[in-house]
Amino acid sequence: MRLSQMLFVTLREDPAEAEIPSHKLLLRAGYIRRIGSGIYAYLPLMWRVLKKVSQIVREEMDATGAQECLLPQLQPADLWRESGRWDTYTQAEGIMFSLTDRRDTELGLGPTHEEVITTIAKDMVRSYRQLPLHLYQIQTKFRDEIRPRFGLMRGREFIMKDGYSFHTSEESLKKTYQDMDRAYSNMLRRSGLEFRAVDADSGAIGGSGSQEFMVLAEAGEDEVLYTEDGQYAANVEKAVSIPADAEPSPFATFEKRETPGTDTIDKLGKFLKCSPTQVVKNVLYQAVYDSGITVLVLVSIRGDQDVNQVKLLNELTKLAPNYQAKTVLFLTVPDAEAQGKWAAKSLPLGYMAPDLADDYIAGSKEVNSKFLRLVDRTAVDLTNFVTGSNESGYHVVGANWNKEFPLPATVVGVRTAKKGDRAVHNPEQTLQSARGIEVGHIFQLGTKYSQAMGATYTSEQGEEMPLIMGCYGVGVSRLAQSAVEQSYDKDGIIWPVAIAPYHAIISIPNISDAQQVEVAEKLYAELNQSGIETLLDDRDERAGVKFKDADLIGIPYRIVPGRSLKSGKVEIVERATHKSHEILIEEVNATLKEWIDAAIK
Ligand code: ATP
Numbered sequence: 001m002r003l004s005q006m007l008f009v010t011l012r013e014d015p016a017e018a019e020i021p022s023h024k025l026l027l028r029a030g031y032i033r034r035i036g037s038g039i040y041a042y043l044p045l046m047w048r049v050l051k052k053v054s055q056i057v058r059e060e061m062d063a064t065g066a067q068e069c070l071l072p073q074l075q076p077a078d079l080w081r082e083s084g085r086w087d088t089y090t091q092a093e094g095i096m097f098s099l100t101d102r103r104d105t106e107l108g109l110g111p112t113h114e115e116v117i118t119t120i121a122k123d124m125v126r127s128y129r130q131l132p133l134h135l136y137q138i139q140t141k142f143r144d145e146i147r148p149r150f151g152l153m154r155g156r157e158f159i160m161k162d163g164y165s166f167h168t169s170e171e172s173l174k175k176t177y178q179d180m181d182r183a184y185s186n187m188l189r190r191s192g193l194e195f196r197a198v199d200a201d202s203g204a205i206g207g208s209g210s211q212e213f214m215v216l217a218e219a220g221e222d223e224v225l226y227t228e229d230g231q232y233a234a235n236v237e238k239a240v241s242i243p244a245d246a247e248p249s250p251f252a253t254f255e256k257r258e259t260p261g262t263d264t265i266d267k268l269g270k271f272l273k274c275s276p277t278q279v280v281k282n283v284l285y286q287a288v289y290d291s292g293i294t295v296l297v298l299v300s301i302r303g304d305q306d307v308n309q310v311k312l313l314n315e316l317t318k319l320a321p322n323y324q325a326k327t328v329l330f331l332t333v334p335d336a337e338a339q340g341k342w343a344a345k346s347l348p349l350g351y352m353a354p355d356l357a358d359d360y361i362a363g364s365k366e367v368n369s370k371f372l373r374l375v376d377r378t379a380v381d382l383t384n385f386v387t388g389s390n391e392s393g394y395h396v397v398g399a400n401w402n403k404e405f406p407l408p409a410t411v412v413g414v415r416t417a418k419k420g421d422r423a424v425h426n427p428e429q430t431l432q433s434a435r436g437i438e439v440g441h442i443f444q445l446g447t448k449y450s451q452a453m454g455a456t457y458t459s460e461q462g463e464e465m466p467l468i469m470g471c472y473g474v475g476v477s478r479l480a481q482s483a484v485e486q487s488y489d490k491d492g493i494i495w496p497v498a499i500a501p502y503h504a505i506i507s508i509p510n511i512s513d514a515q516q517v518e519v520a521e522k523l524y525a526e527l528n529q530s531g532i533e534t535l536l537d538d539r540d541e542r543a544g545v546k547f548k549d550a551d552l553i554g555i556p557y558r559i560v561p562g563r564s565l566k567s568g569k570v571e572i573v574e575r576a577t578h579k580s581h582e583i584l585i586e587e588v589n590a591t592l593k594e595w596i597d598a599a600i601k
């Protein structure tokens, strides 16, 4: 491609709309254009990158025996009603774009394809002989994200590879899951990314496991906890650890103390000169179940610990049958407005005790009249602890479970693991923390969808059995931008060679110099012919401008037919290192081929 004929517009300034380096650079270098919130056009350079990433993904998937297909993006609401996800996806989470067609039929734009694929399997898979089966597609997904941001990282329209596998046994599912683990690692390695596979939350469905593939970068929205010995890595949503030991309590007798202005653990610890590990803190949540019932949840946890909302959500989902429900629609810390809807009187916020009386709740058909009381394991063994008194400005000290306060019947593990905690597999190892961008997620689903949608097969013994499923997603467009987030410098993008839009760019320093133009044209034709994807910067611009642009768009090798032409050579500059080489014109092709092959491996 000749730059003189290309839609090539670069910006000198960082666009105001972008916050993180990769987003700024992709906009400045003319790879993407924002069309609306979370909606981007992939311009020709970007499209080439996306095609390369897709091709790597495709090759790795095909190598495992998975088959590519293409499923509809328009999905009938009825399918989602069968799986039970229509209301959650269109209303509660609101992640799915939905519409009504001219016949008054409701449809959704696919955010994911479990429903569609399960319906296909239900129709087409009859016998165990057809299994295992693994189908995948590479396609645009739609999600009405609450906070679209960072360009392609969190779009409302983005490209994903999603695959779904069907099995007769857990062992068969595990085998495919392991194949996917390997395929995903290969995809990321081949795309030139530094990443870590981590244990991930598999939500309330449990399943037997799920892993996320995290690209390590400061701008990552996820926190990863890991140990130096390489034995443990998990998303903070899932991570477990051994908390610090509690210090023995200095309070031997139970009494109520005036503790003015101590509505935080920090202030309380300073005031009472005690450690937060001697405090039982009581945190209030509000859960709305899909049966329409709101439940107020009081979680008692050790003062130095924090509740992890994902773990709490999973616990609350397990308790759904108690509230005639299947799932939790919302989980929040109720603000003043929310409290106004159910509080019978004003709450002693910051001073609540584990036995906060149920008469704070004005119960109704929609609001459960009793607190759901949960205690985290970290609080169970505390003795002579400090906690609230249910009266503003006062705490109690020297309290004990089942003496002054009944121990809540439901003991849960909902604390957030944190950096510095001891690791469970080896307490000598402490957890380290890093930021990660989730680019892939592999998941053992089990029979959640097949059971809900009646997708069965006939087993060897002639029984009707639900299909056992796995699903595997990788964000193609997010992956491409992650590569930039991991690889840039002050001059611009540094693409890993394997996914760069072009391998090389020939920048003609002076287009009125006939010899320069002649050599450039010759190399341009030759290189492209031999499979080295090459751009030709034949614009009537100063050499400095061309070099700056070449650096900004991040093409791995810049070829300059300049002064060295006298000795039959051109200059080749490596983008990543700015290292310059003088290479004989007739050796350019072979040299580049060697470098590119070595870089792509
Ligand atoms: P996140 O937690 O970041 O919202 P998710 O867990 O909802 O992602 P999955 O349903 O697991 O995402 O989708 C598979 C992959 O699709 C993700 O690992 C990610 O790479 C990509 N992805 C998900 N949402 C987006 C988005 N809004 N924009 C770009 N890529 C996305």
Ligand code: MG
Pocket (backbone or CB within 6 Å): 438, 440, 441
């Ligand atoms: Mg995910």
